[in-house]
Amino acid sequence: MDDTLARRRVPARAKAEQRIRDILRISREVFSELGYERTTTTEIAQRLGISEGTIFTYFHSKRELCARVIQDWYDEIIAAIENGMPRGQSTRAQLEFFIHTHLRLFLIQGTGLCALVLSEGRAKGQGLGEVFLPLQRRYTAPLMDLLARAREAGEIRADLPLSLLRSAILGPMEHVLWDAVVGGRPVDIEKTAQHLVALLWPALLPPDLEVAALKRFYGEVGVALRRVEEGK
Amino acid sequence: MDDTLARRRVPARAKAEQRIRDILRISREVFSELGYERTTTTEIAQRLGISEGTIFTYFHSKRELCARVIQDWYDEIIAAIENGMPRGQSTRAQLEFFIHTHLRLFLIQGTGLCALVLSEGRAKGQGLGEVFLPLQRRYTAPLMDLLARAREAGEIRADLPLSLLRSAILGPMEHVLWDAVVGGRPVDIEKTAQHLVALLWPALLPPDLEVAALKRFYGEVGVALRRVEEGK
Amino acid sequence: MDDTLARRRVPARAKAEQRIRDILRISREVFSELGYERTTTTEIAQRLGISEGTIFTYFHSKRELCARVIQDWYDEIIAAIENGMPRGQSTRAQLEFFIHTHLRLFLIQGTGLCALVLSEGRAKGQGLGEVFLPLQRRYTAPLMDLLARAREAGEIRADLPLSLLRSAILGPMEHVLWDAVVGGRPVDIEKTAQHLVALLWPALLPPDLEVAALKRFYGEVGVALRRVEEGK
Amino acid sequence: MDDTLARRRVPARAKAEQRIRDILRISREVFSELGYERTTTTEIAQRLGISEGTIFTYFHSKRELCARVIQDWYDEIIAAIENGMPRGQSTRAQLEFFIHTHLRLFLIQGTGLCALVLSEGRAKGQGLGEVFLPLQRRYTAPLMDLLARAREAGEIRADLPLSLLRSAILGPMEHVLWDAVVGGRPVDIEKTAQHLVALLWPALLPPDLEVAALKRFYGEVGVALRRVEEGK
DNA sequence: GATGAATGAGATTTCATTCAT
DNA sequence: AATGAATGAAATCTCATTCAT
Helix, strand or coil: CHHHHHHHHHHHHHHHHHHHHHHHHHHHHHHHHHHHHHCCHHHHHHHHCCCHHHHHHHCCCHHHHHHHHHHHHHHHHHHHHHHHCCCCCCHHHHHHHHHHHHHHHHHHHCCHHHHHHHHHCCCCCCCCHHHHHHHHHHHHHHHHHHHHHHHHCCCCCCCCCHHHHHHHHHHHHHHHHHHHHHHCCCCCHHHHHHHHHHHHHHHHCCCCHHHHHHHHHHHHHHHHHHHHHHCC | CHHHHHHHHCHHHHHHHHHHHHHHHHHHHHHHHHHHHHCCHHHHHHHHCCCHHHHHHHCCCHHHHHHHHHHHHHHHHHHHHHHHCCCCCCHHHHHHHHHHHHHHHHHHCCCHHHHHHHHHCCCCCCCCHHHHHHHHHHHHHHHHHHHHHHHHCCCCCCCCCHHHHHHHHHHHHHHHHHHHHHHCCCCCHHHHHHHHHHHHHHHHCCCCHHHHHHHHHHHHHHHHHHHHHHHC | CHHHHHHHHHHHHHHHHHHHHHHHHHHHHHHHHHHHHHCCHHHHHHHHCCCHHHHHHHCCCHHHHHHHHHHHHHHHHHHHHHHHCCCCCCHHHHHHHHHHHHHHHHHHCCCHHHHHHHHHCCCCCCCCHHHHHHHHHHHHHHHHHHHHHHHHCCCCCCCCCHHHHHHHHHHHHHHHHHHHHHHCCCCCHHHHHHHHHHHHHHHHCCCCHHHHHHHHHHHHHHHHHHHHHHCC | CHHHHHHHHHHHHHHHHHHHHHHHHHHHHHHHHHHHHHCCHHHHHHHHCCCHHHHHHHCCCHHHHHHHHHHHHHHHHHHHHHHHCCCCCCHHHHHHHHHHHHHHHHHHHCCHHHHHHHHHCCCCCCCCHHHHHHHHHHHHHHHHHHHHHHHHCCCCCCCCCHHHHHHHHHHHHHHHHHHHHHHCCCCCHHHHHHHHHHHHHHHHCCCCHHHHHHHHHHHHHHHHHHHHHHHC
């Protein structure tokens, strides 16, 4: 009974929501394959098996549709990272989670959406640009927080601007993804994430924390030696 | 008389070549400002003060023109790096030269051309994609050579694939450039290059090369100490 | 119980009639604001807070709806004039009533409906045009009657076609209304009506009715004078 | 020779100008037949036997094209009236010229353009409206000047606002034209102009200028008579 | 070789109308 | 009776490319 009622009332609203979801799903596909300009509403409609007009029943314009696609995609990534971040664990473990999650989510959709953001974010004039900046900021916030806290704790180097450290982490990830897609090779996400952390971790450490200690010891030994020799 | 002769002999070839250069120069400007799709042949012709038809006298299509623009741009960067690379100096010095030159040449034209490559390189179907791969390879060749030689010499770590090291260098550079353009801030190229090297160098070093040596010393000193104490 | 019965009996007819009235009322608003083409069924439905489909339950097409709107509006004006015309009073008083009523009714709804008729009445092809002619005729009938009777009584000039006199009355009124709407100024209906009558009345009088009599008298006095002088 | 050169150089520019003239001529036809909204660029292109794109080579948008059509049409009327006005002659003769010219020029194109202005002038939002007001003003300027000068000379009544007098002249003209087009009857322009002047002239005269003089005379004669009779 | 007018294929977007629920 | 999602025809406008001069 409940079921029947539910099922009966559903269509009116739920059908519409399903449509919106469908359109967004396919649009994400097409936009990420072809980029904004080469994507046509005709193509989207055809893949959905609906008429072009229907798309415009739910979205005012192609631009709005695209903005929504990007927003949703960001939202997913942001949610995945914010929710999953193992805050109790070590900085290095958290960094590894961030990189791993990032690689995983990007590779689901290919780098198409990434390139979309990269190229359309620059559309001067009346562009999608404004939509991106806040998203980009929210998206990198967990990473920035992590770095800031680690720096306060003296765990990572303080001699360079945080934004540079951020670039040193995000940049290689994007480049690896790019390589993967252009080269068309599959990526072992697990391994690549571990590699990236192994590679980048030394770059983040305070230069010569341990080394400095050892050097001091080395020096003191030297002094002691000389004294022994002299005091002979 | 001289003039007339000169004018008569030259034009057939030299005038045409000048035209081609002009078209390429302006096209580079426009493509990098607007991206491939938003660039119109009309815009290019207008900025040149010539008719649209003329462009098609020299280039078969917009696509071909764009491919040529990108190729020329790559050629310049490749030449600058190949010619300028200070091969006699230390690996670190060569890396700094590479990063510095890269940043400098990219920032001359803005990141427009970079975004152009990024977004148009993916054009599935009848794309520019095929043009890019070899260029990209030639472009990164000097860096790969440098890394390979340094690895053989034991200067840099051997526990990770070279391609990952490459990504760890190119990725942050691109990210920094991106930040610069999106943020609209000017970049101190000199300083940024130094910072990037300072940041990335530790990541490239064999893990614990120096540290390992010190630790071995520490250990030996310990052994010696105990022996002295015992042999007392 | 009463309620239930009432509600049950009424709806079939009365509810439907209320719907029709509502749709017509709002449609009049929208059509007169926007004109036929710029009016959308969506806009009408939204202002009514009903669904688009409902409109088509009661009207076969947008065109039919518009025709009905115009017809109703004419009916109101015609009724107001036919019922209110002070037939016992002087021709001039009746003319003033006509002008006053006309201005008043037009200005209630703005000149939107007027412009609607003007522009849509001409729609060649599958137009509303055919609907208008009889309405226009019924609408001007009271004025034509008034003029015809006055002419028979010798009150107004007989040297020009009646249709021209009608134009000389309707034309200025419309022009004044137009001015008012374009200029966006409020109109003092009372005063404007009086002014129009003052202006137009002399145009309707038989040329020189009074003047002719006076001139005849003037001539006779002259003759008499000369006779007196001579007969001295 | 001259001819040949002239003919040879002509196309480049003259061909374009001819095109523009052709497009304007046909557009005037279509816009005046169908109104702004119902006119399609397809229809215009078809009647011209050219492709739709060509229209947009010369005019940025349908709206601009329409604005130009209206402007040209106004310009013609304004020029005809400004140039032909017989300024030396009597006020009445000048008025007749104005009315006659107006009727003639309007009837060449039908009232289509008139209705176009009427209906599109109201297009709220981003309309053609702004284009019209100055044209309308320039267009009525000669008439207003005429009326103002005549009023200063005491030739026409001063008890009503000039704008009302203007409406009393323009209004009937438009109404007559409307009648003619709706009714589909041909109009005897000469006769109609004369009739309109005969009809409207008395409305413009100072009320009772002549009549007042005669009445004064009549009164004085009466006084004189009584005095003679008494002084007998 | 240069021109620039003409083209036509195609893209986005609107909206009256239909119809299953 | 009411809904509102779906439609599809049509409209405006863009632009790379061609070709006669």
